[in-house]
Amino acid sequence: MERRLAAILAADVVGYSRLMGADEAGTLAHLKRLRAEVIEPKIKESRGRIVGSAGDSLLVEFASAVHAVQCAVEAQEGLAAHNASLPEDKRMAFRMGVNLGDVIAQDDTIYGDGVNIAARLEKLAEPGGICVARNVYEQVKGKLDYSYTDLGSHQVHNIVEAVRAYRVSRAKPTSVFSTKDMLALPEKPSIAVLPFDNMSGDPEQGYFADGMVEEIITALSRTRWLFVIARNSSFTYKGRAVDIKQVGRELGVRYVLEGSVRKAASRVRITGQLIDATTGAHLWADRFDGGLEDVFDLQEEVTRSVVGAIAPKLEQAEIERAKRKPTEHLDAYDYYLRGIASLHQLTRESTANALQLFYRAIELDPEFASAYGMAAWCAVIR
Template structure:
């Protein structure tokens, strides 16, 4: 079926959104949201209706829902203020109000008669073998074990990432396909990768089975498939076997010794690692309660294994959003604990990229130890150059250090590794700050607007939008941006800007303050 509205066409059979002859780039969940709203345009659909249809009833934060609606509106030239096509009815729900015409999708014969225009990926394939690891199905009887299947995928992705000759898509982008039946060829086009790994996990008592299949995303051919059974205590060995088999299928000439060296058993204590996986699952939800629960779980993992470096790194990282979102109760005590955990992480995790990169970010953000932090971050990225989240954090650190060109380079790497990242606002925020520091105020404003569109609650991007417009001579937009910033944080003043983000050079915070003062920020 094709739905036609204004200059747009939504093709549900080919899962494509067109504006005229141009094919628009949308993530799978945004496409599903548009499809659901248009198909149900005769009625108001509730938030619960949407969550059931798009997320299969899983818990979804209001911020995540807002992000998808902003992206859907942006894809069809609408906005939250205009609501020309997608209307929000307070306390009731949402409705697609545009005039829609339906027509059948072109038949196979009609498509065959049409001129052949091979669809090109919006992003070029990397110059080395590229792979995305899709979420594994949880085949266990207990749906609460979903975190376990996700943790297995996290570890396999990380293991593959350590092969420098591989290009591995970040988990955040791969997991946008979670809970959905997908077309592997389409996944390959959307993520611009050659290979896709999918599979399943079944945990029953003390036994576990991991099954996987490697698919050529260009042809759809199955290159390899196998399953690995064993005791739960052998989980890391099973993951290593699967990883080795995948690598061997992609590059048969690879020496087994190289594969063996890439293996890294994080801990002998499976209970500790189980808590670590549970904590990782909670970090996907950017709410105060989820953050507190993640921190508790990481602390429990540390209690069970005081040398688990990755748990120290993630526990330290939990304090960063607590500071940024004003969730800290005792700021001095919590800041000191975050720095302690970060130093412990980089000390224990000399070869652990998660420990190094998360610890480094906290040392920069909370301790302002920029030089040491950059050294630790660079070491972590040298070990695992496929860690998209670390490239994002590194971009922010380069902003704070006053290196805008490096910040832009690192942000670009993050976007390429995670092109469908649900937290793209964080990357665009770093890009906006980098352009602001370089004096490119129009580009800073544009990137900040992208970040705001993806996450309307992102205070830093809203501030940079206001400041860059003020210094660029667009006072009306600057005042509008500042008004939004003060809705997010009514206590915002020129005198407390340093609480938002650290800058190594005083001139940079002074420039931000100058722009916001011109936009109307009080002292």
């Protein structure tokens, strides 16, 4: 056995089982072509060495963290260009994670916590995205002119210490606002809740993450002393790498809440971090785990924690008074969130679809007042 320090890149295909179930032979041929034409040439250019390639996963060793991150970014760009010409159901997206750590080399492959952390970081990345460890970020931040977003600390499976993760992309954050649109801070505490990342591994679960954010925005809005930016403004940042200070200036807020939602089977995990947009400092970060039956309690915990972090000396009476459990029927709530996602598309067809989803929620729980309210709003839009 030989020990050495290495930069490790772990990658795998998003929704590989679904693709294989739809077309096994075509998926294997597509994966083989992408590896040969896009990924492996980039690995060779960056002086990397493939040390594992089971199924749809790939493990690559580099002597340099800079080379590993550069390879990941350029490979993802090549994959995005390839996918652009394909219909959405045929696209093959990868997640990638990069870690720098001590590894054990044996039998042409590598082992150890350094490898395990890279694999966990890959799971934190969004489809088509790259997630790197803090030690990698420290090595590359002054050498590669990329955009880096701090995702906070994560407690990952089988790793004792929390892992600090960063999202990486080539593009510098761009703004849809002009300089004249920059807003002054209001007198009372102000916050924007950015769209949470969908970490569920299924892009179609995006409605659930968006619905969770909307519920948190609504709950925060009930706190009279807190100025909360409306959903329509904060959701203009969805899917973009953003600079938190820039968001604060553009929306005129002191605080920004960002995070992620992971829904798997009957479990939900919400992670959130509160940032002072004037300084970029992290004020609070936490993770909330529970079953789907606890989803309203989780939303309440996130809301209460944010309020407590902004003004710890202010009483929590407002947030306690505003607590609501709209329904005990989880399927009804799922239809409700799907309806909200459809409604926001603002087309004749999406509004009609949303109305049917709200009606379905009402059928499952005739006492679900929010579903009646949103169904009425569909009628207003029509």
